[in-house]
Amino acid sequence: MSIISRGFRGRRGGDVRLPPGQYLERGFPVLSAGPTPRISTDTWQFTITTETGDTAARWNWQQLMALPQVDVATDIHCVTKWSKLGTHWRGVSLDTLLDGIQTNAGYVMAHSYGGYTTNLPLPDIRDGKAWVVYEYEGEPLHPEHGGPIRMLVPHLYFWKSAKWVNGLTLMLHDKHGFWEDLGYHDYGDPWREQRYQGD
Amino acid sequence: MARTAVPGRLIWRVATVDATKDESATARTLVLDVPGWPGHLAGQHVDVKLTAEDGYSVERSYSIASAPDGTSLELTVQRIADGEVSPYLTEDLRHGDQLELRGPIGGWFVWDPSSTAPVQLVAGGSGVVPLMAMIRANKSKVPVRMIYSVRSPADVLYGPELSERARVSPLTLTYLYTRAAPAGMPVGRINADTLAAAGWPPDSKPAVFVCGPTGFVEAAANLLVAAGHDPAAVKTERFGPTS
Numbered sequence: 001m002s003i004i005s006r007g008f009r010g011r012r013g014g015d016v017r018l019p020p021g022q023y024l025e026r027g028f029p030v031l032s033a034g035p036t037p038r039i040s041t042d043t044w045q046f047t048i049t050t051e052t053g054d055t056a057a058r059w060n061w062q063q064l065m066a067l068p069q070v071d072v073a074t075d076i077h078c079v080t081k082w083s084k085l086g087t088h089w090r091g092v093s094l095d096t097l098l099d100g101i102q103t104n105a106g107y108v109m110a111h112s113y114g115g116y117t118t119n120l121p122l123p124d125i126r127d128g129k130a131w132v133v134y135e136y137e138g139e140p141l142h143p144e145h146g147g148p149i150r151m152l153v154p155h156l157y158f159w160k161s162a163k164w165v166n167g168l169t170l171m172l173h174d175k176h177g178f179w180e181d182l183g184y185h186d187y188g189d190p191w192r193e194q195r196y197q198g199d
Numbered sequence: 200m201a202r203t204a205v206p207g208r209l210i211w212r213v214a215t216v217d218a219t220k221d222e223s224a225t226a227r228t229l230v231l232d233v234p235g236w237p238g239h240l241a242g243q244h245v246d247v248k249l250t251a252e253d254g255y256s257v258e259r260s261y262s263i264a265s266a267p268d269g270t271s272l273e274l275t276v277q278r279i280a281d282g283e284v285s286p287y288l289t290e291d292l293r294h295g296d297q298l299e300l301r302g303p304i305g306g307w308f309v310w311d312p313s314s315t316a317p318v319q320l321v322a323g324g325s326g327v328v329p330l331m332a333m334i335r336a337n338k339s340k341v342p343v344r345m346i347y348s349v350r351s352p353a354d355v356l357y358g359p360e361l362s363e364r365a366r367v368s369p370l371t372l373t374y375l376y377t378r379a380a381p382a383g384m385p386v387g388r389i390n391a392d393t394l395a396a397a398g399w400p401p402d403s404k405p406a407v408f409v410c411g412p413t414g415f416v417e418a419a420a421n422l423l424v425a426a427g428h429d430p431a432a433v434k435t436e437r438f439g440p441t442s
Contacts, residue, residue, distance in 0.1 A: 002250040003213055005298050007291050010255050011283045021248075021258040023283070030413045030437045033307050035420035035430045080438075081246075081258055114430070144417055182306035183209075195246075196304065198208030 017075055018083050019190035025082035028145065033178070036143045037114040037164055044148060046132065047167040048097065051105045056170075057097065061148075064132075067092050072131055074154040076161075077190040089152055091133030094125045097168075105170035109177060110151055110162040118162050118177035119186065120153065122170065129155060132165060157188040157195070209301045211248065212236065216296045217271055222356040225278040226325060227289040228264060233272050233300065239263055241336040242309040242329045242408065242436075245274065245302030249284060259284045262328040262410075262436075263303065264357075266335035275356060277325035308408065308436045312336045316406050319399045320345040321389070321419045323411020327356050329436060330410055334364060342369040344405075346397050348389050348415060351379035373397035389415070394422050401427035410436040 015024060041061040048056045059067075072089045108125060110118050124130065134141050134149040141147035146163025153160045159179050180186050185194040193199060214231040221227050243263055250256040265273035278289040292298070310318065310333040318341055320330040327347055337343060349355050355374070365372045375393060380386045387393070399405040407428060409419045416437040424430050 002211075002248070002254070002256060003297050003299060004252055005249040005287075005292075006296050008249045008251050008287050010249065010251050010257050012255060023257065023259075030417070032435060032437065034435055035424045035433050036417060037430070080260055144413070179307075183304070196209045 015085065017085055019077055020193045021195075022077055022081055022083040022190065025084055028084065029078065029080070029082055030144050031078060031080055031159070032144070032163065033116070034114065038143060039113050039148055039164055041148050045166060046097070046149075048101060049167065049169040050101070050103055051170045051172050056101045056103075059097075064092060064149075067096050070131065072133065072152060072154075074152070076154050076158050079157040079159055079184065079188070079195050083190075088137050089131065089133040090135035090138075091131040091149070091152065093128065094130040094132065094168075095128065097132070098126065101170075103170045105172055107171040107174045109169045109171055109175060110160075110165055111167045111169065112162045113164040113166050116162055116164070116178050118160050119171075119175055119180055120156070120160055121174075121187070124156065125151075125153060125168075129153065155189070157185075157190055159184065160188050209246075209304065211299045211301045214272070214298055214300050216292055216294055216298075218294060219292065222275055223354055225289070225354075226275055226356055227278070228273050228275045229288065229292065231272045231274065231300075236272055237303070239267055239272075239303035240306075240309040241267060241312065241332040243303035243305045243332075244329065245272075245300045246304060247274070247284070247288075248299040248301075249287065250299070257284055260304070262332070264328050264331050264335075266332060268336075275325070275328045275331075305436075308410070308434050310336065310406065310408065312339060312341075314406065315339075315341060317341065317399050317403050318343040319405040319407040319423075320347075321398075321407070321409040321411075321423075322347045322349075323409075323415030323419070324349060324354070325356065326409075326411030326415070326436070326438070328410075330408060331357050331361075333408065334361070334370060337368070337370075340369055342371075344371045344373070344397065344399055346373045346375060346389065346393070348375040348377060348411070350377055352376070352381055371397075389419055389422065391422055391426065394419075394426060398423075398426075401429070404429075404432070407433045408436075409433065411438075413437045 130153040218230040264275040
């Protein structure tokens with residue numbers, strides 16, 4: 001039972017597309033733990049490492065651009081409570097990148113330039129649910145939003161969509177990434193408001 | 200990267216307003232009595248939940264301004280003119296009112312008061328709030344330099360307390376005014392020169408905390424890295440306006 005805040009009315013007109021505790025944001029706020037790294041597409045690489053530590057696949061920028069490209073329209077939800085509706089992205093499906101890789105893993109750790117990590121169940125980045133994206137609203141993705149390329153896993157809180165992403169490590173067992181180790185939820189479903197460990 | 204884990208489940212607690220303090224024309228500190236508050240680290244924030252009579256509720260995050268050892272929890276809220284929550288918190292809320300909160304949240308943007316490295320704080324506007332908690336937590340008198348970028352003298356939060364702390368403790372304060380400055384002082388934004396003149400040199404290996412609006416934090420963090428500070432030693436907290 002919630003306590004009532006005397007005299008508080010609020011705005012109403014809440015959008016049904018907003019998960020609990022979220023508000024509609026028209027700008028595009030930034031949440032990062034440190035300075036924004038500058039990564040050139042000349043040196044960028046993306047590596048998938050298996051649960052046994054072997055390199056399963058690696059792409060440079062040109063090789064990634066040679067893969068099938070897709071446009072994605074989706075809502076995004078940040079754990080800091082803002083949501084954006086109807087955002088547009090362009091990139092490569094993780095189904096394309098994971099295609100043909102043999103694994104018994106149930107989880108992955110996404111890795112980024114700058115040292116950021118975040119953990120996800122492998123099924124959550126398969127079957128058309130996740131991408132690496134390099135365009136936002138028709139423009140190259142700005143570095144402060146994760147450019148040149150970031151993950152996009154929009155059915156989970158946005159910290160799972162690692163900025164400046166440079167690889168995935170397949171894992172047999174779940175392990176905490178950066179924010180998960182600092183008390184944030186391992187899964188992060190906005191519709192179940194899984195913000196922090198124990199939610 | 201050294202981290203401080205936040206253990207346990209974060210439950211919603213009932214907070215009662217003990218007092219309010221105006222920090223500027225548009226910012227107010229809420230002094231809250233929170234039974235069972237587990238304590239916090241300087242730099243952390245809380246989630247606040249307001250519920251209307253018909254059950255409609257909203258949540259927002261606010262930085263903690265008080266030192267961890269205080270008897271009450273203090274949040275400083277900057278009012279956003281067309282906001283849904285901040286006008287209520289800064290204009291309507293009064294002694295005895297209740298709201299719900301949970302926390303502390305955030306284990307990365309925190310200062311460990313047992314560390315001896317000098318501290319560099321870089322504040323933009325109301326981004327000073329979590330940095331104020333660090334200054335207030337500095338019992339062991341670690342040397343601190345703060346660069347505080349603010350629109351005008353009237354927008355400075357905690358001005359008298361900062362002056363007093365700068366007088367009695369190793370706190371060096373540098374204000375940058377972006378719109379209107381006191382007589383004889385320039386108007387301008389943070390740049391490589393102001394950073395070099397007012398900040399610790401990279402050789403001093405300071406722990407660096409930057410907090411403010413996104414554009415300010417991007418600019419300041421880029422300047423710090425360009426000046427030679429280790430990116431891993433620069434911790435940032437960015438916020439858009441929280442309505």
